[in-house]
Every structure is written in C-alpha cells, then in structure tokens.
Amino acid sequence: MTTPTLGEFGRIARFFKPLAAGFPGARGLRDDAAVFGVPDGRELVVTTDAMVAGVHFFPDDAPADIAAKLMRSNLSDLAAMGAEPLAYTLVTALPRGLDESWLEGFAAGLGEEQRQFGIALAGGDSVSTSGPITLSVTAFGLVPTGRALPRWGGQPGDRVFVTGSIGDAALGLEVAYGRLDIPAQDTRAHLLRRMRRPDPRMGVGPRLIGLASGAMDVSDGLVADLGHLCEESGCAALLHADAVPLSEAARGAIDGDPVRLALAITGGDDYELLFTAPPSASDALATLAADCGVAITEIGELRPGTPGEVVVLDGAGAPLALVRRGWDHF
Amino acid sequence: MTTPTLGEFGRIARFFKPLAAGFPGARGLRDDAAVFGVPDGRELVVTTDAMVAGVHFFPDDAPADIAAKLMRSNLSDLAAMGAEPLAYTLVTALPRGLDESWLEGFAAGLGEEQRQFGIALAGGDSVSTSGPITLSVTAFGLVPTGRALPRWGGQPGDRVFVTGSIGDAALGLEVAYGRLDIPAQDTRAHLLRRMRRPDPRMGVGPRLIGLASGAMDVSDGLVADLGHLCEESGCAALLHADAVPLSEAARGAIDGDPVRLALAITGGDDYELLFTAPPSASDALATLAADCGVAITEIGELRPGTPGEVVVLDGAGAPLALVRRGWDHF
Known part of the structure; x- marks a missing residue:
C-alpha cells in the first residue's frame, strides 16, 4: 500500500x-x-x-x-x-x-x-x-589527538583479545535462512537479535587507548579480520579456536554440530572489538572488562611470520582447516 | 563485457x-x-x-x-x-x-x-x-569559527546576487533529451558541459564571509532556491528576470523561444552561489568579482512580506507567472 x-x-x-x-x-x-x-x-x-x-x-x-x-x-x-x-x-x-x-x-x-x-x-x-x-x-x-587506535600497532608476542562473544550473528543468519533449526525460542531469539542488533562496544573502545597496541572491529569474520590486523601489523597469528568466546546460544548450536564452530569464527557481522595488547596489559584488561560488564577474552597471540597468516588451532593443538576465512562484503 | x-x-x-x-x-x-x-x-x-x-x-x-x-x-x-x-x-x-x-x-x-x-x-x-x-x-x-554563511541572515532591503550564469544546466538537459535543437556545435557543447561539469565557486564562497548576509547554492532552480533563502530569512523577495545573468549560449537559446527563460530560472543544477548582501557591499562585491574572474550580478532584493514569497518581474516590471518554481530532487 x-x-x-x-x-x-x-x-x-x-x-x-x-x-x-x-x-x-x-x-x-x-x-x-x-x-x-x-x-x-x-x-x-x-x-x-x-x-x-x-x-x-x-x-x-x-x-x-x-x-x-x-x-x-x-x-x-x-x-x-x-x-x-x-x-x-x-x-x-x-x-x-x-x-x-x-x-x-x-x-x-x-x-x-x-x-x-x-x-x-x-x-x-x-x-x-x-x-x-x-x-x-x-x-x-x-x-x-594522536591516540586513535590503529590496526597496525601489534607486534610478535602481543596477545590477541576479543570482546563479547563471536558467531551469534553468523548462526542467527542461518536461523533466518531456515538452515539451522533451533527448537528453543529464547536461543533462537538471542541469535537473531545479535544478527539484527549488534552490540557496539562503545564503553570498551575509548578505554583501550594506552592498553591495546592495535584494534579493529570484527565485521568480515574473526579469522579474516585477524588476518587483516596481522597483515597491517606485519606479522602472523595463532588463534585458539576453543578459546573463542561463545554465547550460551552459540555453544548450544555448535555442540549440536561441531562444523558450526567454523561458521562462527569465519561468519561476519559480529561487531565485537578485536585487539592486540602486550601480556603486561592483562590485569588492566580484566579490570576494564569488569568495569564495563563486557567479556574480554584472550584468544591467541601474534608471532613472527608471513604478514596476515593466521593459524587456527583446535582444542588438541592441531591446525584446523577452514574452507574460507571470512566474507567479502562487496 | x-x-x-x-x-x-x-x-x-x-x-x-x-x-x-x-x-x-x-x-x-x-x-x-x-x-x-x-x-x-x-x-x-x-x-x-x-x-x-x-x-x-x-x-x-x-x-x-x-x-x-x-x-x-x-x-x-x-x-x-x-x-x-x-x-x-x-x-x-x-x-x-x-x-x-x-x-x-x-x-x-x-x-x-x-x-x-x-x-x-x-x-x-x-x-x-x-x-x-x-x-x-x-x-x-x-x-x-562562527563565520559559516547561513541561509537566513538576509533582511528586507538587502540585495540579491548570483554568481556566474543561470540556466545553462537546465537548457543542457533539454539538449541531452533532444527537446532543444541547437545547431551551433560550440553552443550545444557549452550547455552540455555546464550540465555535466558545473563550476562550483570555490574562490568566491570564502570571500563572501563578512560581505554576504545569507548564502546558499542554486541546485533546485533559482526561483525555488531564492524562495528557500527567503523562507529561512523570514522575508519575501523581488526577482528581476531580465537581470538574471545568462551565458551567450543560454541567451541564444532563450532569444529563439522566450518560454525558455522560465526554464532557465526554474531549472536546477546551476551550482552557482545565490546570496544576499546590504547595498553597502556593492563595491566590495565588484572587486571580488574582478579578483576571482567570476561574474557577480544583482538580480533582486529582499523585502517585507510572506516568508518565502518570490515575485518575479519581467523587463517591463510586470509579474511573470511561472508554472513551477523549481525541482524537488527527490
């Protein structure tokens, strides 16, 4: 009409x-x-x-x-x-x-x-x-002035952190397409809500100045974006897949089919903050997480290597093969 | 391909x-x-x-x-x-x-x-x-700081000025649509060029600070935009149609069919500056025009009246009836 x-x-x-x-x-x-x-x-x-x-x-x-x-x-x-x-x-x-x-x-x-x-x-x-x-x-x-967080400040030895939880939006998209059947109403609602209304970490971002060496937000998928961050920083990274923070809803979906873990860490639209910081920042980051009520989780580390290369390890420490690293939004 | x-x-x-x-x-x-x-x-x-x-x-x-x-x-x-x-x-x-x-x-x-x-x-x-x-x-x-030119600074008695020439783009559009036949190649080219590549008055704009009481650019059509300027300034305006500056190309097209004058002053996409200034600014504006090599032409004046009302007078001083004042770009 x-x-x-x-x-x-x-x-x-x-x-x-x-x-x-x-x-x-x-x-x-x-x-x-x-x-x-x-x-x-x-x-x-x-x-x-x-x-x-x-x-x-x-x-x-x-x-x-x-x-x-x-x-x-x-x-x-x-x-x-x-x-x-x-x-x-x-x-x-x-x-x-x-x-x-x-x-x-x-x-x-x-x-x-x-x-x-x-x-x-x-x-x-x-x-x-x-x-x-x-x-x-x-x-x-x-x-x-002069303090904006670049993507490229990280160096080998820095730890990799992410805010909140990863994969909700990608799993929510599967729910929206009818490709992921989740019986529990509240679980389904959580994933869809996170896809439609991401939670930008406005409280955390400004307080990362002075703590983080490099930062970006996760929009193309965690693995792809960590690759971008590493490329700009001129180093490689290890990512521990089992350390990636998941919501209860995402964990439930992934427990039902472990292949979905790959989807969670390569799907896009998380809009969480991905950043690097030296190990000495750990205590301050824990305080920041508590102050803001937003989880900050260590998920890997930068290391010398081919700029942009990301090795994803599973819980047993074996490399995880991924069909793709993320989304090209174009 | x-x-x-x-x-x-x-x-x-x-x-x-x-x-x-x-x-x-x-x-x-x-x-x-x-x-x-x-x-x-x-x-x-x-x-x-x-x-x-x-x-x-x-x-x-x-x-x-x-x-x-x-x-x-x-x-x-x-x-x-x-x-x-x-x-x-x-x-x-x-x-x-x-x-x-x-x-x-x-x-x-x-x-x-x-x-x-x-x-x-x-x-x-x-x-x-x-x-x-x-x-x-x-x-x-x-x-x-604090000196940006508003649309709304003009008051009754201020003169209305416009840079460059008006109507080229509207006539150029007629040429592009095949509705206006102009045999002379260079005349046609001028009108089309002005439609496709308007000439923003970057040299004039900053130097109007301190001279102009109100300013905007002409994109919806001269009469309509003068109406917007008047509405924001809380007054009315007289516009002398025969004072509106025309390029040689536009004048040739209009001499061939006077109805096209209405098109020129109501068509859009001129991207000339339309501004108001007190009569005392005339000498300074003449100097500015000479310095910048851009014509600045007085075309009317603000007067008390219904905010936004624009009366267009022809060469004999009689009101000119216009079917429309300009374009709604949406």
Missing part, C-alpha cells in the same frame, strides 16, 4: 528534523551543510558504512532493526578507533513507491539509537532510486 | 588507495576510520550529496563526468557555507557485473577533481547492489 508521498522537503521536516534537534551543528537541517567544532586536544574520527536491501539486510526486516544495524555497524568502527560518538550524517536512496510508514519506522529506530548511544543527526541527503533501499551513515567521533 | 572482478579489497587497493595518498588522515584506507584534526579557529563544514543512475545522471554518461558532478555538487555546498575544501568520503553501490573500466574511469575522474579543487579521499565504503549505480560523497571543509 502506498500513501501519498510528502516529497523531499516534507520528509525531511517530518522525519529527519526532529532527529537533528539535539545537535546545534546540524543547523536544524536548514542550511547547505553542517558546521561543528572539534575541541582542543581532540581529533575527529570519520567512518562510513552502507547497506543495501537484499545484500546486507532482508527487504522485509523491521525498519527499526535496519536503522539499528546501520547505526551500530558505524558506531562499532568508532569504538575500534577508541572514539566517543558525536554525530552522523545519513543518505537514503528509497524506491518512489515506498510506504511512508517504512520511513516512519526507520526514523523512530534512528531516534532510539540516538538516545541509546548519545549521537545526533547532523545532515544528509534523500534521493529516490529504481533499485532496492540503499542506506549509508557517516559517523563522527572524537578521540584524543 | 564483464571483466573478472577484483573484489572489495582489490578494488580499494587499485582504485581508491591512490586517491587517499595525499591526505594523512585517510590512514592509507588501512584502518577502520579516518582521523584528522581541525585547526584552532576553524570549524568543520560537512555536506553530503547522493546521485543515482537514471535519476541524477544518464546511465551511459562518461564515468569521469559523473565523478565531476558528484564532487562539484558537494563542493558547491562548501562554497555556499564560505568553506575551503579539505577532504571527502565516498560510498559506491555498484551492480555486480559492472565492468572494471567504469570504475577505472570514475576513479580517474575523481583524481582530476582532487587535483583541481585541492581535496583528497579520506575513506568510504563499497557495496554491491541489484539496482542502479548509486554514489554519494560527504565533503569536509573548514571555515573560521
């Missing part, structure tokens, strides 16, 4: 101006651009993530879930840089006949995200498309 | 990393985000414009022309704020089968724009789509 459309200006007034009300730099979405300062001693961190219906989400996903995933995938990049979120811009390319109720749900979802993560809309653009719903967010954060 | 695709990482390495080489904040496109500072006494200006094949450009337009229009529409917004360009991020959503040569031409076009306008790639995202080519740029500029 199609309701009469408001046009670009009407849509901006109704759905987007309220989202910009909390950020003076948005100039009420009334000007040609946003304008804001960066405080002394801080640098701006800028990241962009785009999502296309049918590629990154199901066309019939709830618009508020789509808003959440779009925002959180960007916020996760800010956290991986050690940045505190500030604002974002939004580009929507929407089919002409799209029901206004979709946009209403999407904007409501953005509003929830803004409240939860302390971020506001600074500007954007709205265009029409003959193709699928296409969305992108550019997120802005602040980090102490 | 489709060549084997490089995948996301290969495309980034081949086409985009060279574009980021000039901007340290891009971190070589090797990190989760860009990081850059804003100098003391400056604020960041952020604008975003998106373009979709079949909506904002013809699918078979030269990719370098598409890159130029995408970049220049954003740069024009920076100029309208009085900002100097700094960097940009890019989001591409491309059909999977797109020939790599398209991306090669597009990236080469971006490179030309970067050299011409002194801007560099800071980051971005590349995704695939089942729909048309969809592109967006978020451009960053710098402006002295």
Whole structure:
C-alpha cells in the first residue's frame, strides 16, 4: 500500500528534523551543510558504512532493526578507533513507491539509537532510486589527538583479545535462512537479535587507548579480520579456536554440530572489538572488562611470520582447516 | 563485457588507495576510520550529496563526468557555507557485473577533481547492489569559527546576487533529451558541459564571509532556491528576470523561444552561489568579482512580506507567472 508521498522537503521536516534537534551543528537541517567544532586536544574520527536491501539486510526486516544495524555497524568502527560518538550524517536512496510508514519506522529506530548511544543527526541527503533501499551513515567521533587506535600497532608476542562473544550473528543468519533449526525460542531469539542488533562496544573502545597496541572491529569474520590486523601489523597469528568466546546460544548450536564452530569464527557481522595488547596489559584488561560488564577474552597471540597468516588451532593443538576465512562484503 | 572482478579489497587497493595518498588522515584506507584534526579557529563544514543512475545522471554518461558532478555538487555546498575544501568520503553501490573500466574511469575522474579543487579521499565504503549505480560523497571543509554563511541572515532591503550564469544546466538537459535543437556545435557543447561539469565557486564562497548576509547554492532552480533563502530569512523577495545573468549560449537559446527563460530560472543544477548582501557591499562585491574572474550580478532584493514569497518581474516590471518554481530532487 502506498500513501501519498510528502516529497523531499516534507520528509525531511517530518522525519529527519526532529532527529537533528539535539545537535546545534546540524543547523536544524536548514542550511547547505553542517558546521561543528572539534575541541582542543581532540581529533575527529570519520567512518562510513552502507547497506543495501537484499545484500546486507532482508527487504522485509523491521525498519527499526535496519536503522539499528546501520547505526551500530558505524558506531562499532568508532569504538575500534577508541572514539566517543558525536554525530552522523545519513543518505537514503528509497524506491518512489515506498510506504511512508517504512520511513516512519526507520526514523523512530534512528531516534532510539540516538538516545541509546548519545549521537545526533547532523545532515544528509534523500534521493529516490529504481533499485532496492540503499542506506549509508557517516559517523563522527572524537578521540584524543594522536591516540586513535590503529590496526597496525601489534607486534610478535602481543596477545590477541576479543570482546563479547563471536558467531551469534553468523548462526542467527542461518536461523533466518531456515538452515539451522533451533527448537528453543529464547536461543533462537538471542541469535537473531545479535544478527539484527549488534552490540557496539562503545564503553570498551575509548578505554583501550594506552592498553591495546592495535584494534579493529570484527565485521568480515574473526579469522579474516585477524588476518587483516596481522597483515597491517606485519606479522602472523595463532588463534585458539576453543578459546573463542561463545554465547550460551552459540555453544548450544555448535555442540549440536561441531562444523558450526567454523561458521562462527569465519561468519561476519559480529561487531565485537578485536585487539592486540602486550601480556603486561592483562590485569588492566580484566579490570576494564569488569568495569564495563563486557567479556574480554584472550584468544591467541601474534608471532613472527608471513604478514596476515593466521593459524587456527583446535582444542588438541592441531591446525584446523577452514574452507574460507571470512566474507567479502562487496 | 564483464571483466573478472577484483573484489572489495582489490578494488580499494587499485582504485581508491591512490586517491587517499595525499591526505594523512585517510590512514592509507588501512584502518577502520579516518582521523584528522581541525585547526584552532576553524570549524568543520560537512555536506553530503547522493546521485543515482537514471535519476541524477544518464546511465551511459562518461564515468569521469559523473565523478565531476558528484564532487562539484558537494563542493558547491562548501562554497555556499564560505568553506575551503579539505577532504571527502565516498560510498559506491555498484551492480555486480559492472565492468572494471567504469570504475577505472570514475576513479580517474575523481583524481582530476582532487587535483583541481585541492581535496583528497579520506575513506568510504563499497557495496554491491541489484539496482542502479548509486554514489554519494560527504565533503569536509573548514571555515573560521562562527563565520559559516547561513541561509537566513538576509533582511528586507538587502540585495540579491548570483554568481556566474543561470540556466545553462537546465537548457543542457533539454539538449541531452533532444527537446532543444541547437545547431551551433560550440553552443550545444557549452550547455552540455555546464550540465555535466558545473563550476562550483570555490574562490568566491570564502570571500563572501563578512560581505554576504545569507548564502546558499542554486541546485533546485533559482526561483525555488531564492524562495528557500527567503523562507529561512523570514522575508519575501523581488526577482528581476531580465537581470538574471545568462551565458551567450543560454541567451541564444532563450532569444529563439522566450518560454525558455522560465526554464532557465526554474531549472536546477546551476551550482552557482545565490546570496544576499546590504547595498553597502556593492563595491566590495565588484572587486571580488574582478579578483576571482567570476561574474557577480544583482538580480533582486529582499523585502517585507510572506516568508518565502518570490515575485518575479519581467523587463517591463510586470509579474511573470511561472508554472513551477523549481525541482524537488527527490
């Protein structure tokens, strides 16, 4: 069903101006651009993530879930840089006949995200498309000058850590596709929720400055992303598969079919933080985990070797063969 | 013809990393985000414009022309704020089968724009789509703190000015559609070039700070955009149609059919600067125009009245009836 459309200006007034009300730099979405300062001693961190219906989400996903995933995938990049979120811009390319109720749900979802993560809309653009719903967010954060967490700071001997739990989103996707049958309602719900609404580690990221030697977020799959981190750091890594933290739901799914462990550690969309730190940081990381209420688990170590090479060991210490390391999101 | 695709990482390495080489904040496109500072006494200006094949450009337009229009529409917004360009991020959503040569031409076009306008790639995202080519740029500029040019500073008695010439792009579009027959090759070429490669007024914009009371760029059409400027300024305006600056090419087309004057002043995509200034600024504006080699023409004035109301007068001083004021780009 199609309701009469408001046009670009009407849509901006109704759905987007309220989202910009909390950020003076948005100039009420009334000007040609946003304008804001960066405080002394801080640098701006800028990241962009785009999502296309049918590629990154199901066309019939709830618009508020789509808003959440779009925002959180960007916020996760800010956290991986050690940045505190500030604002974002939004580009929507929407089919002409799209029901206004979709946009209403999407904007409501953005509003929830803004409240939860302390971020506001600074500007954007709205265009029409003959193709699928296409969305992108550019997120802005602040980090102490010169202290942003690079991917490439790790060196041989550093330990590899990951926040939260790995594999929920990949298993959730299997549930969504009907390829993974999980009878327990709450287990199924947990995996789907983690796929649709990842938990960016905003509390942890900024506090990794001074502790972590290198950091990134896990979006292409744990093994692939550890490979990226190693490549940038000019070293190799060992990854202990049985040390990878799993949620109860994921552990249950994997106990039922051990092949799913490979899926969990190579599937994408975890949006957990993957970082390296010297062994001396262990106590401080334990304190940080306790303070934030987020698990931080040691899962391997960097070692000399071919840059980017990741050897995955099973519980018996034998190399685990993986058909693929992760996802190429393109 | 489709060549084997490089995948996301290969495309980034081949086409985009060279574009980021000039901007340290891009971190070589090797990190989760860009990081850059804003100098003391400056604020960041952020604008975003998106373009979709079949909506904002013809699918078979030269990719370098598409890159130029995408970049220049954003740069024009920076100029309208009085900002100097700094960097940009890019989001591409491309059909999977797109020939790599398209991306090669597009990236080469971006490179030309970067050299011409002194801007560099800071980051971005590349995704695939089942729909048309969809592109967006978020451009960053710098402006002295507190001095960004608002749309809403004008008041009754201020004169209305516009840079360059108006209507070329709208007439060029008619030529492209085959609805306007212009025998002279160079005239046709001028109109098409101005449609495909607008001339953002980067030299003029920053020097309007302290002279202009309000400013914006003309993208939806002169009359419509003057209406937006008036609405934000809480006043009305008179626009003298015969004072609107026309290129020789546009004047020739309009002399052949006066109805085309309406098209010129209501068609979009001019990317000229539209601004208001007190009468006392006239001499300084003449100097600025001479310094920059860009015409600055007085075309009307603000007056008390219904906010947003624009009365267009013809050469005899009689109101000109317009079927529409401009384009709703959505």
